[in-house]
Amino acid sequence: QTAPAAPQTSSAAPAGLYQALGEKAGIARLMDDFVNRVVQDARIRDHFKDTKPQALKESLTDQICELTGGPCKYEGADMKSAHADMQINKAHFNALVEVLQAAMDAQRIPFAQQNRLLALLAPMHRDIITVR
Numbered sequence: 627q628t629a630p631a632a633p634q635t636s637s638a639a640p641a642g643l644y645q646a647l648g649e650k651a652g653i654a655r656l657m658d659d660f661v662n663r664v665v666q667d668a669r670i671r672d673h674f675k676d677t678k679p680q681a682l683k684e685s686l687t688d689q690i691c692e693l694t695g696g697p698c699k700y701e702g703a704d705m706k707s708a709h710a711d712m713q714i715n716k717a718h719f720n721a722l723v724e725v726l727q728a729a730m731d732a733q734r735i736p737f738a739q740q741n742r743l744l745a746l747l748a749p750m751h752r753d754i755i756t757v758r
């Protein structure tokens with residue numbers, strides 16, 4: 627008999643981050659604006675030329691909701707599979723993070739909370755950046 631697996635978010639999610647982002651509705655609003663900015667950003671828009679923005683917004687909302695301790699379940703691909711063969715380098719990754727910061731500023735998310743979210747996302751660079 628084995629114990630049930632711990633939820634993935636248990637230790638990683640800082641207390642209160644999900645609430646600070648405005649819960650699921652706030653995260654959905656943030657991801658809506660974020661993806662709208664991403665697909666216009668000259669540094670990375672080419673990566674998204676065949677992407678359906680609405681589907682990506684929904685995936686990201688679930689992912690961030692779960693990651694920050696909310697009651698959501700992200701059921702998309704793991705980050706390595708999702709970004710395989712995209713030739714993503716460090717500059718692309720940093721550009722996307724900058725766009726996310728701009729979107730968080732626009733939603734008036736406090737700087738300390740912005741940094742908490744970025745700290746949760748930063749380790750994903752290992753799976754996403756495939757070009758050194």
Ligand code: HEM
Nearest residue numbers: 670673674677678685686689702703708718719722747750
């Ligand atoms: C921490 C950084 C990142 C996170 C958390 C993230 C997260 C995600 C998620 C959750 C998906 C959806 C996967 C699915 O639904 O199965 C996705 C897809 C995608 N990501 Fe990222 N990503 C990041 C960085 C990047 C970067 C730097 C690029 C390129 C500049 C990128 C380009 C894409 C593209 C093109 C897709 C595919 C969308 C489609 O299915 O058409 N991502 N990402």
